[in-house]
Amino acid sequence: MAKATASSDDAFARFKSYLREQRLKSTAQRDVIVEVFLEGSGHASVEELYGRVRKRNPRIGYATVYRTMKLLTECGIADERHFRNGEARYEIAEKEHHDHLICERCGKIVEFEEDRIEALQEQAARKLGFELRGHKMELYGICADCRRKKSRG
Ligand SMILES: [Zn+2]
Ligand SMILES: [Zn+2]
Structure with a gap:
């Protein structure tokens, strides 16, 4: 593995112990998939992960990528x-809380966090007697790049 951060080591360790619990084998193919997922910047679909995985090991099949992402989700890593009901996209689970802006034209996903919005959601929930858990x-719209392209064309 290239340069592994402490947190990706943790993720690997957790994944391995989850596989043991499930009586599943830890395989080199699964390792490659986990590696590719942890290196990515997030919000990747199985299709996109599969594309990157194949560059490292062309023998890994789509179904293996799909199943491994399910396992990573089950054990809380992904x-x-x-x-908008699109195909599943995966991100690393233990990142700081953030919300998403999604471009309806190019599909770009931008992360943001706005303290006032967070606080207002807490307030709105409390007013209705809820203790907010998450x-x-x-937010959907057209990103800056796409808006620029449009005005030029
Ligand atoms: Zn865009
Ligand atoms: Zn995100």
């Missing part, structure tokens, strides 16, 4: 997201 906010 978060599965469905933006939320997912997705």
Whole structure:
């Protein structure tokens, strides 16, 4: 493995012990998939991960990537997201909380966090008697690059 950070070592260790619990074998193919996932910048679909995985080991099949991402989600290393009911996209689960802006034209996903919005959501929930445990906010629009392209064309 290239340069592994402490947290990716932790993720690997957790994945291995989850495989043991599930009585599944730890395989070199699974390792490559986990490596590729942890190196990525997030929000990748199985298709995209599969593309990157194949560059390292062309013998790894789509189904193996799909199943490994399910396992990573089950053991809490990956978060599965469905933006506007699109195909599943995966990001590393233990990142800081953040929300998403999604470009409807090119599909770019931008992460952001805005303290006032976070606080207002807490307030709104409390007003209705809820103790907030979490939320997912997705904002849809046209990104800066796409807007620039449009005005030029
Ligand atoms: Zn765009
Ligand atoms: Zn994200």
